[in-house]
Amino acid sequence: MIEKLKQKVFEGGQITREEALALAAAGDKAALYAAAGEIRDRFAGRYFDTCSIVNARSGRCSENCKWCAQSAVFKTHVQEYELIDEESCVELARLNAKYKVNKFSFVTSGRALSDKNIDRLCGYAERIKREMNINLCASMGLLSKEQLRRLKESGITRYHCNLESSPRFFATLCSSHTLEEKIQTIRAAQEVGMEVCSGGIIGMGETMEDRVELALTVRELGVKSIPMNVLNPIPGTPLEGMPPLADDEVLTTVAVFRFINPDAFLRFAGGRVLIAHIEEKAIKAGINSAILGDMLTTVGSKVMEDMEKVQRLGFTIENE
Template identity: 50%
Template sequence: MSLVLELKEKVLNGGELSRSEALALSQEPLEELMQAADEIRVKRCGSAFDLCTIVNGKCGRCSEDCKYCAQSSHYSTACAKVYPLLPTEELVSGAKSNDARGVLRYSIVTSGKRLSDSEVDRMCDSIRAIKRETSIAVCISFGLLNEAQFRRLKEAGATRVHCNLESSARYFPEVCTTHTYEEKLETLKAAKRAGLSLCSGGILGLGETMEDRIDLALTARNLGVASLPVNLLNPIPGTPYEHNRPLTSEEACRCVAVFRFLLPEAFIRLAGGRGLLKDKGEACFRSGANAAITGDMLTTAGISVETDQELLERLGYQLGAD
């Protein structure tokens, strides 16, 4: 029996892969790895596919120095938009539009290290309005908040918190120096204590190793994330990573497949950078991925809801979240 089949059976029987097993798995033949990961996805998750959109709820001039980000005030990029929190009416309008098209989740993302208490209050008002007028689930990405703030947001109707770890604890200081990995971990733990589900993953192509990618997935597993976003670096001119080489489809499929072995029941979500792939992620959706961000990203163009829905229907997925 090959290593891929051996580890697939271990996962399907309820076992968890170790770090060394995941590293060995990542070196196995790609086609066999993809097929086994998709089988794990089918048996542990069925045909459900979780589709979400994101809205840039507060844009630009972020104080943090994340080296991939077009909105960081530390770099000179083509992202010239700067605006405060969007008004409730605009957020509700976007939620209605996405709800009508069958999108399951609407995620409000804001720039900056964290929202202030007064901004959290405003977002609570907006979330309550969205929940009154739509059936869409509301996710939030408001930076490094505390448990009390998360509890207020949950009471307003938010169900999930997004806070990407970006990479491994070892590599994170190469990505950002204005906040720490420990702050991110505490943010996620505070959200979980407040009763919110977790969405946390990272970006591939920052210069990290396969070991870093596996350590990221293991940390996400230990946190109990429900959704693991897999971003592929879109090198933004003006950022320190502008000359990084984008990942190939084969590299992306290999990473997604290993992540499926490590988190057999999570929604593995193709996120930013998917449009750089010639097939828009189709091969990854046959390698264990079962969720995506659809529509435009925060500062870059994405893939239309209608295009994604046609692809998912062709692949045999059914829209449905946890």
């Protein structure tokens, strides 16, 4: 069955919900992971995409997402500030450009960034584009089309807005906004000519069916950069007591996402510290991109160590 579905993908076919669930239930995990790696190599090659993020606005978020340390609804003791200063932001971008990181992303807390703060960060972006060679992304909440157009005009070419999970499960995790509002933001970004980055978090209590639904939804939206976060339970949030996922469950999820999204960048993101011992296996099972450095409110990975690891595994970090 694994080989048959791999051939279907090779021939240009799309995996269905039922086929994806059958893959997830397959007993021969080694064969599943190897097939997913072959699909990645066929459709995405051996280029490993890298990006880094700056926590440009921290804390004080009005939303009640149960996984998030940035929410003002929960007592998490996260650092709070309105906006990073320009010199600190530009210097961090310069450091990433020096390490040849491909993309640098402005990430801000809150339902949506104000026009005033968008203008300030667009000024930062314009300076970065003048002074160094690095691509720019942004994750600033549920923005309007006009706000997204302003970002694009400043040189920011990709917008990030995670769907997080399936429509069914998302509604149990957050009541202050909907998945449909996120989808509207994604479509607005695409309409102004921006690329989109959108994925989710696994390990929040969702089922494999929820994960498959997420993978199918981002495929339907034409998303080609898919962050795969593993929940890092934050003390003070409602999900602080969630148990960790088994290694095979993480790897199976990666492989199934690869079957469904053969040419996408499946991206290591939050929670990497929890799966550091299986990162190489995850790369072999279909991962081909990563957020490097620190992950907002939790410790990430060291940039040069990541670069050396992916090159040792036979990837290039230069986009040819």
